[in-house]
Structure formats: C-alpha cells, structure tokens
Amino acid sequence: MPKDTFFHLSQVKRQLIENVAIEEFADNSLQSASVNAIVNNAGIAKGSFYQYFENLEDLYKHILKLVKDRKLELISTLPLPANNLDTFRYLQRLLQIEIAFELKYPRLSRVERRYNFENPVNSSIDPETGQRLSGDGRFHAFLSQGVLHDDIATWVDTDLAAYVLGVVSQWFSPYLLERMGQDSGKPVEFNLDVSHDPHVQDLLQNLMDILMAGIARDPQIRKDFYSK
Amino acid sequence: MPKDTFFHLSQVKRQLIENVAIEEFADNSLQSASVNAIVNNAGIAKGSFYQYFENLEDLYKHILKLVKDRKLELISTLPLPANNLDTFRYLQRLLQIEIAFELKYPRLSRVERRYNFENPVNSSIDPETGQRLSGDGRFHAFLSQGVLHDDIATWVDTDLAAYVLGVVSQWFSPYLLERMGQDSGKPVEFNLDVSHDPHVQDLLQNLMDILMAGIARDPQIRKDFYSK
DNA sequence: CCTCTATATGACCGAATGGTCATATTATAT
DNA sequence: ATATAATATGACCATTCGGTCATATAGAGG
Missing domain, CATH: 1.10.357.10 (Tetracycline Repressor, domain 2)
Known part of the structure; x- marks a missing residue:
C-alpha cells in the first residue's frame, strides 16, 4: 500500500501521478514498466517516488485497486x-x-x-x-x-x-x-x-x-x- | 533476419537456442525479455549471440516465423x-x-x-x-x-x-x-x-x-x- | 521571529542492461 | 604442416535500472 505521504498529497498531484502510472501500465507489464519513466513523465523527483511508494509493485497494486474502485463506482451509477x-x-x-x-x-x-x-x-x-x-x-x-x-x-x-x-x-x-x-x-x-x-x-x-x-x-x- | 552463422549451426545447437528463446518470449514481452537471460540459459557467450542475431528483436522475429512455419506444417499433417x-x-x-x-x-x-x-x-x-x-x-x-x-x-x-x-x-x-x-x-x-x-x-x-x-x-x- | 515536522530533491550507489571487440579456438583447404 | 576462414569467447563499455540518503525547502504552531 502507498505510504501516508501519498494520500496527503493534493488531489491534482495525486491524480497526476496516478494518470502517468496508468499510462505506463497500459503499455507495459509490471516487469517492463519503469520507475524512471514514471517520475520523468510526472515531473517529480526520484526520491519523491519512494516517499510515496515502497516500490513499483506498490504503485501497481494501487492502480489495480483504482480499477476495482472505479468499476464499482461506475456500476452504482x-x-x-x-x-x-x-x-x-x-x-x-x-x-x-x-x-x-x-x-x-x-x-x-x-x-x-x-x-x-x-x-x-x-x-x-x-x-x-x-x-x-x-x-x-x-x-x-x-x-x-x-x-x-x-x-x-x-x-x-x-x-x-x-x-x-x-x-x-x-x-x-x-x-x-x-x-x-x-x-x-x-x-x-x-x-x-x-x-x-x-x-x-x-x-x-x-x-x-x-x-x-x-x-x-x-x-x-x-x-x-x-x-x- | 538472423545472420548466416546462425543457420550454419548444428541442428541441436540451433534448436537449443530457439527453445530457450521460446521460453523467454513465452513469459516476457519483447520489452521485458533479456539477452543476458537467453545466453545464460542457452549456455552460450554473449558475443556468440551477436554473431547469430542483429539484436533481440531479430531473434524475436525469427521465433514468430517459427510460429507461422510450425502451424502451417501442422495443418498439413x-x-x-x-x-x-x-x-x-x-x-x-x-x-x-x-x-x-x-x-x-x-x-x-x-x-x-x-x-x-x-x-x-x-x-x-x-x-x-x-x-x-x-x-x-x-x-x-x-x-x-x-x-x-x-x-x-x-x-x-x-x-x-x-x-x-x-x-x-x-x-x-x-x-x-x-x-x-x-x-x-x-x-x-x-x-x-x-x-x-x-x-x-x-x-x-x-x-x-x-x-x-x-x-x-x-x-x-x-x-x-x-x-x- | 524560532521550532519542529512533513515534503521535495537530485547526486549517488551497485547491479544489470544491450552491445562491442580483440583475441582465442576450431574447421577447412592446400 | 601451414594458411585461411569461420566461429566462439568473455572482458569491457556506456547507459540505464531500482533504490538510498543527506540536504534543502515548505508549512504549521507558537
């Protein structure tokens, strides 16, 4: 699970990172996805990434949870x-x-x-x-x-x-x-x-x-x- | 296309390399597949690999051709x-x-x-x-x-x-x-x-x-x- | 103003990557 | 046996990787 710091972020910044990650994981498997690519595309420092997440898999699981959440949310609408x-x-x-x-x-x-x-x-x-x-x-x-x-x-x-x-x-x-x-x-x-x-x-x-x-x-x- | 050297190899050695490559590409995309993993699993030197193939994609295309060939061959049987x-x-x-x-x-x-x-x-x-x-x-x-x-x-x-x-x-x-x-x-x-x-x-x-x-x-x- | 805590940063590390190349080994021909 | 060509090798290179960390910045409370 992402660290607290990540959830303390402003909504825009958090969503920016999430969207960049979604792009990365849409085109790459967990194996071929790159932390460097994500931090570059999101415009954040490498160190920041590791203040938010344990590692890449941590972020990946968070995105998978997003899938689940948004689908449930959509079903309810x-x-x-x-x-x-x-x-x-x-x-x-x-x-x-x-x-x-x-x-x-x-x-x-x-x-x-x-x-x-x-x-x-x-x-x-x-x-x-x-x-x-x-x-x-x-x-x-x-x-x-x-x-x-x-x-x-x-x-x-x-x-x-x-x-x-x-x-x-x-x-x-x-x-x-x-x-x-x-x-x-x-x-x-x-x-x-x-x-x-x-x-x-x-x-x-x-x-x-x-x-x-x-x-x-x-x-x-x-x-x-x-x-x- | 693989270089001539590859096709001059003995059948056993060529098939060994092909089988190792098939294993690699069965579990990895072209992006996440690794030349090092292939040469290690096949027991050949890194230099040899590049005597056989231009690069990893060259080998990948060869394997895709194998798919095609073997399927056609199978159809005929x-x-x-x-x-x-x-x-x-x-x-x-x-x-x-x-x-x-x-x-x-x-x-x-x-x-x-x-x-x-x-x-x-x-x-x-x-x-x-x-x-x-x-x-x-x-x-x-x-x-x-x-x-x-x-x-x-x-x-x-x-x-x-x-x-x-x-x-x-x-x-x-x-x-x-x-x-x-x-x-x-x-x-x-x-x-x-x-x-x-x-x-x-x-x-x-x-x-x-x-x-x-x-x-x-x-x-x-x-x-x-x-x-x- | 000062203090303390939370966040941001990029230089830095060791490991692994794809790729090169000079050299060594083997096979072939004469 | 000798010369020539084909193949095999792993040390080596620049680059990129995931991950760390000391330091800098910003915010909050007083």
Missing part, C-alpha cells in the same frame, strides 16, 4: 434495472458494465486486460463444492441462475460457457470502441451514454443474439429439442 | 477433410487447428498469444472493398461462405461475429488444455490425437453448439424466423 432481472437481461447488464468502463476509462481497461493476461485464471476447482470455477464467478452465477430458471439449455457445459462468456466480455468492449470510432468517422466521446446510444445497443444486441441464438441459420432446431 | 467442407465443419477445422497447435507447442502458442496481445489487430478497413476486416480474415472467409450457402443467419453482423470467433478461437485452446489436465488428473500428452480424442471432441462439440445454437433454451425461435 448505471441505472439499476428491475429487481427481478430475467436471465438474459442480467447477462446484458454484465456486458454493459464492461462497455461503460471501457468507454469511460479506456486506458484503465487496458491495464486491467494486461493484468488478466499476465495472471490468467482460466479455471480452478472450488474447494468446497469440488466444482470447476472459470474466471471470476460472475458468469457461473449467471449460468446457474439461468439453468435454475430453465432459460439455459441443459446440454450447455456451464464451465465452458462461463469461460467463453468471460473471454468475450473482456474483449468485446475494445472492439466496440474501435468499431464505433470507425463507423462514425470521429472519436468516441468518453462520457457517451452507453445505456441508450443506439449504435452501442445495436452491436450489443447482436452479440447477445449470437450468444443466445447462435449464428447458424437452422441449428438442428434447438439441439434436438434440448436432448441430453 | 491434420487429416484433410472432404473437398467440399460444409460451413460448420470448416469452422470446426479452424478450431481444431488451434487446439492441435496448443497441445503440440503450448509454449509457442503462448508466444503467439502474447504477440497478439501486444499487437492487437481488432479490425481494419479493407482498402479495396471498404469493408471491415477483423482479425486475420479466416473467420470473415468462413462467414462469407456461410452466408453464401445460406448456413449463417442473415441478421448476424459478420464483422462482429468474425471478431468474436477470432477471440474465442484464440482463447479456447489454453482453456481446453488446462481443463483436460484437471479433468483427467494427469498432464496432457503433447502428441495426443486431437482429431479423435473423445474428451477433446466433446468439449469442442459443446463449444460448436454454443456458437451455432447459442445457450438460450428457447431463443425467440430463431430470431423471429430469420427476420431482418
């Missing part, structure tokens, strides 16, 4: 849907959160993706239930609820599906950001209203359809009537 | 399916190639994924047709063929679908590798027959079904009869 979300509205919301985060904090998103790349949690065995748990559990929860509500086909391998959904949710938002820029010919405003922009909703809906209905025109009509 | 592949058998083959490559060269696969991460090609505009082209074009080709053969639903956004398929194909194989190891409790043999192993085929088929049919139990029956 997104319009809370009806109390009883139907299964796929819940999935849509999970994707929408990632999109909103990407649009508002593209560089922080990149830091997060880089972290996930360097520290992959493909899957692990839940010590209690003995069940496999891919990713952070959000999609397992979604799928469990879905199966319970009879919304998810029974033949779906839920762990595999959770993994695929995790991968897609992680990589869909940068695609969307770039595509929106190309489609409209102008850069995307960072504070775009994700929940209502028609272009975002169109693409998100198409992704939802692909996930829900698949891409085949005539898919063996619902896997032989949900057999197996 | 995979049983060539019937001349007229139906749409989804073609997709299945594309996925199978990635799986086989992952199983045979897991570290090289990692090098490739790392490269793709550092040099993302989300999408670009084809200068000729003006069409968007996500990824390397393989999945665009697949989808075009699919639409032509009336196998892909008309409402699918093909560029989005191509991107999603690219992401999934890139990340499915490491998941499969890890899961197979966990499911069976023992490490996966590197020369496992991908095309026939039942466990691989089960999981691959489930992924295919998810992509083709979606995960919803009752998806608005084929998107309102393929409307739009």
Whole structure:
C-alpha cells in the first residue's frame, strides 16, 4: 500500500501521478514498466517516488485497486434495472458494465486486460463444492441462475460457457470502441451514454443474439429439442 | 533476419537456442525479455549471440516465423477433410487447428498469444472493398461462405461475429488444455490425437453448439424466423 | 521571529542492461 | 604442416535500472 505521504498529497498531484502510472501500465507489464519513466513523465523527483511508494509493485497494486474502485463506482451509477432481472437481461447488464468502463476509462481497461493476461485464471476447482470455477464467478452465477430458471439449455457445459462468456466480455468492449470510432468517422466521446446510444445497443444486441441464438441459420432446431 | 552463422549451426545447437528463446518470449514481452537471460540459459557467450542475431528483436522475429512455419506444417499433417467442407465443419477445422497447435507447442502458442496481445489487430478497413476486416480474415472467409450457402443467419453482423470467433478461437485452446489436465488428473500428452480424442471432441462439440445454437433454451425461435 | 515536522530533491550507489571487440579456438583447404 | 576462414569467447563499455540518503525547502504552531 502507498505510504501516508501519498494520500496527503493534493488531489491534482495525486491524480497526476496516478494518470502517468496508468499510462505506463497500459503499455507495459509490471516487469517492463519503469520507475524512471514514471517520475520523468510526472515531473517529480526520484526520491519523491519512494516517499510515496515502497516500490513499483506498490504503485501497481494501487492502480489495480483504482480499477476495482472505479468499476464499482461506475456500476452504482448505471441505472439499476428491475429487481427481478430475467436471465438474459442480467447477462446484458454484465456486458454493459464492461462497455461503460471501457468507454469511460479506456486506458484503465487496458491495464486491467494486461493484468488478466499476465495472471490468467482460466479455471480452478472450488474447494468446497469440488466444482470447476472459470474466471471470476460472475458468469457461473449467471449460468446457474439461468439453468435454475430453465432459460439455459441443459446440454450447455456451464464451465465452458462461463469461460467463453468471460473471454468475450473482456474483449468485446475494445472492439466496440474501435468499431464505433470507425463507423462514425470521429472519436468516441468518453462520457457517451452507453445505456441508450443506439449504435452501442445495436452491436450489443447482436452479440447477445449470437450468444443466445447462435449464428447458424437452422441449428438442428434447438439441439434436438434440448436432448441430453 | 538472423545472420548466416546462425543457420550454419548444428541442428541441436540451433534448436537449443530457439527453445530457450521460446521460453523467454513465452513469459516476457519483447520489452521485458533479456539477452543476458537467453545466453545464460542457452549456455552460450554473449558475443556468440551477436554473431547469430542483429539484436533481440531479430531473434524475436525469427521465433514468430517459427510460429507461422510450425502451424502451417501442422495443418498439413491434420487429416484433410472432404473437398467440399460444409460451413460448420470448416469452422470446426479452424478450431481444431488451434487446439492441435496448443497441445503440440503450448509454449509457442503462448508466444503467439502474447504477440497478439501486444499487437492487437481488432479490425481494419479493407482498402479495396471498404469493408471491415477483423482479425486475420479466416473467420470473415468462413462467414462469407456461410452466408453464401445460406448456413449463417442473415441478421448476424459478420464483422462482429468474425471478431468474436477470432477471440474465442484464440482463447479456447489454453482453456481446453488446462481443463483436460484437471479433468483427467494427469498432464496432457503433447502428441495426443486431437482429431479423435473423445474428451477433446466433446468439449469442442459443446463449444460448436454454443456458437451455432447459442445457450438460450428457447431463443425467440430463431430470431423471429430469420427476420431482418 | 524560532521550532519542529512533513515534503521535495537530485547526486549517488551497485547491479544489470544491450552491445562491442580483440583475441582465442576450431574447421577447412592446400 | 601451414594458411585461411569461420566461429566462439568473455572482458569491457556506456547507459540505464531500482533504490538510498543527506540536504534543502515548505508549512504549521507558537
């Protein structure tokens, strides 16, 4: 954790350092990031850096906490849907959160993706239930609820599906950001209203359809009537 | 390109150096990889390294070429399916190639994924047709063929679908590798027959079904009869 | 004004980096 | 055996790295 001194700093100075660090960690892993680069870009003395942080990893962990905090903060601002979300509205919301985060904090998103790349949690065995748990559990929860509500086909391998959904949710938002820029010919405003922009909703809906209905025109009509 | 001297080396020595480099680039980006680490692990003198390569990037490009070559070589060994592949058998083959490559060269696969991460090609505009082209074009080709053969639903956004398929194909194989190891409790043999192993085929088929049919139990029956 | 504490600074350190080069060793040809 | 070319080597270099520390500056309380 950063030292007290860092938190005593004025907000502008603290945010300056944070933003410089975000830039560094967006383009570099912890291994290739450089303390010297950060102090130079932030315009502070090397000695100051070590008055604020134990070392580079200390700062890195702080930035990762920023990711977490800002995402939670952002979630709380997104319009809370009806109390009883139907299964796929819940999935849509999970994707929408990632999109909103990407649009508002593209560089922080990149830091997060880089972290996930360097520290992959493909899957692990839940010590209690003995069940496999891919990713952070959000999609397992979604799928469990879905199966319970009879919304998810029974033949779906839920762990595999959770993994695929995790991968897609992680990589869909940068695609969307770039595509929106190309489609409209102008850069995307960072504070775009994700929940209502028609272009975002169109693409998100198409992704939802692909996930829900698949891409085949005539898919063996619902896997032989949900057999197996 | 590596210097002639490198290609004059005995096969064992050349492969030793290549393998050490693959290890290095599997765990490090070009920025964080170290010449010193490589020469130490390979047991060669620093001076020798620079008799073989211009610099680290020179070696890196050589390894990337190895990725390409070995993948092509592997494709040629995979049983060539019937001349007229139906749409989804073609997709299945594309996925199978990635799986086989992952199983045979897991570290090289990692090098490739790392490269793709550092040099993302989300999408670009084809200068000729003006069409968007996500990824390397393989999945665009697949989808075009699919639409032509009336196998892909008309409402699918093909560029989005191509991107999603690219992401999934890139990340499915490491998941499969890890899961197979966990499911069976023992490490996966590197020369496992991908095309026939039942466990691989089960999981691959489930992924295919998810992509083709979606995960919803009752998806608005084929998107309102393929409307739009 | 003086005192004490918190913050800021950059010269400095040893270690590690990528890269060079004169020299030594080996292989090849005559 | 001798000469020539190809390869191997590690000491060496300038630069950069993460990290330290004595000193300087600023602020707060009196």
